[in-house]
Amino acid sequence: MDLTDLGWDDFFEQGFSEYKRQGLIPARVVREHRARYAIVGTRGELSAKVSGKMIHAAGSRADFPAVGDWVCFDGGLGGGEVVIHAVLPRRSKFSRKVAMTKTEEQVVAANVDTVFLVSALGGNLNPRRVERYVTLAWESGASPVIILNKADLCTDIAARLSDVEAVAHGIPVLVVSALMGEGVDEVRSCLAEGKTAAFLGSSGVGKSSVINCLVGEDLLEVGEVRAWDGKGRHITTTRELVILPSGGMIIDTPGMREIQLWGDETSLGGSFEDVEDRARQCRFRDCSHKSEPGCAVKEAIEAGSLDAARLKSYLKLQRELESLAVRKDQKARLHEKSKWKKIAKWSRQYSKHDPKRLG
Numbered sequence: 071m072d073l074t075d076l077g078w079d080d081f082f083e084q085g086f087s088e089y090k091r092q093g094l095i096p097a098r099v100v101r102e103h104r105a106r107y108a109i110v111g112t113r114g115e116l117s118a119k120v121s122g123k124m125i126h127a128a129g130s131r132a133d134f135p136a137v138g139d140w141v142c143f144d145g146g147l148g149g150g151e152v153v154i155h156a157v158l159p160r161r162s163k164f165s166r167k168v169a170m171t172k173t174e175e176q177v178v179a180a181n182v183d184t185v186f187l188v189s190a191l192g193g194n195l196n197p198r199r200v201e202r203y204v205t206l207a208w209e210s211g212a213s214p215v216i217i218l219n220k221a222d223l224c225t226d227i228a229a230r231l232s233d234v235e236a237v238a239h240g241i242p243v244l245v246v247s248a249l250m251g252e253g254v255d256e257v258r259s260c261l262a263e264g265k266t267a268a269f270l271g272s273s274g275v276g277k278s279s280v281i282n283c284l285v286g287e288d289l290l291e292v293g294e295v296r297a298w299d300g301k302g303r304h305i306t307t308t309r310e311l312v313i314l315p316s317g318g319m320i321i322d323t324p325g326m327r328e329i330q331l332w333g334d335e336t337s338l339g340g341s342f343e344d345v346e347d348r349a350r351q352c353r354f355r356d357c358s359h360k361s362e363p364g365c366a367v368k369e370a371i372e373a374g375s376l377d378a379a380r381l382k383s384y385l386k387l388q389r390e391l392e393s394l395a396v397r398k399d400q401k402a403r404l405h406e407k408s409k410w411k412k413i414a415k416w417s418r419q420y421s422k423h424d425p426k427r428l429g
């Protein structure tokens with residue numbers, strides 16, 4: 071396999087130079103399952119695990135390889151599993167906060183050029199959920215494209231499309247039916263040789279089905295949806311990078327029940343540019359857009375040029391990011407504290423052996 075077919079370019083070559091000197095070999099992560107990685111490079115597909123040193127040095131889960139990452143492995147021993155010693159700097163990454171209460175970043179897909187945010191028409195298409203995905207996509211560094219799949223199940227496509235376009239804010243929206251094979255060519259035209267696209271969205275919206283259409287065969291397992299509530303079990307259980315016969319790569323991901331934001335106060339700038347543009351014209355810089363005089367956001371809502379639901383959603387996501395910032399900060403302080411405890415302990419031991427040297 072030629073590395074450029076896998077997306078290798080000058081950016082990664084540069085990151086690789088120091089590892090090249092160490093005799094390490096680059097490869098791309100195509101699958102991950104319980105701390106075991108399938109990697110592909112000039113030697114074909116290999117099974118790999120990360121080195122003990124890397125595990126020890128990792129500050130968080132985001133420091134471990136994710137699907138789409140370029141890693142450096144030691145090819146010296148041959149046979150069996152190879153050992154990954156480093157992850158090359160990522161050009162882009164789609165991250166979320168790990169579910170539940172932990173304050174930790176999870177990289178869902180790395181080095182992605184295009185992210186397809188998939189929702190299903192018919193059933194409960196929720197523009198607020200689309201907004202959430204769009205926010206994370208802007209933050210990722212990849213270009214977002216929205217797919218509304220299952221067009222065959224929907225009788226008022228035009229209305230749903232305009233609901234979504236209102237929150238898409240200039241991002242292309244493609245109407246697709248994987249079942250009928252409609253709109254698939256538009257999806258294909260977003261792919262290119264050496265480029266990587268990732269499919270993200272709730273379970274059952276048809277991510278794997280659309281990919282199967284693109285590949286032209288039933289490569290990925292596709293699920294049953296329970297008719298009575300539109301829900302089913304999660305079909306895709308691991309993230310996987312698929313290399314298309316026509317060039318280009320696709321990452322399939324398991325549906326996410328909840329997608330929590332990972333980012334900072336600047337994260338809403340891309341997805342809520344319409345709200346933030348107006349907010350800059352408010353009389354007070356720290357306007358909360360609730361009851362302050364001279365609030366340009368409120369004025370826009372009254373004039374009908376901004377949707378009230380959009381402001382509500384903006385404020386909600388902003389609160390979520392604020393509480394994330396507080397928790398990140400607490401975590402950083404705890405980390406700092408435990409580091410200084412270790413140093414203090416070490417210096418006490420050190421001074422016991424040779425009190426003079428600590429002066």
Ligand SMILES: Nc1nc2c(ncn2[C@@H]2O[C@H](COP(=O)(O)OP(=O)(O)OP(=O)(O)O)[C@@H](O)[C@H]2O)c(=O)[nH]1
Binds near residue numbers: 219275
């Ligand atoms: N009517 C209709 N059904 C579809 C379409 N695309 C997918 N489906 C059905 O929707 C169900 C779920 O499809 P999947 O492709 O497994 O969905 P997924 O998003 O990959 O789900 P997870 O892997 O659980 O995240 C399957 O029964 C598909 O046959 C479509 O365009 N129209």
Ligand SMILES: [Mg+2]
Binds near residue numbers: 306324325
């Ligand atoms: Mg799937």
Ligand SMILES: [Zn+2]
Binds near residue numbers: 364
């Ligand atoms: Zn305001």
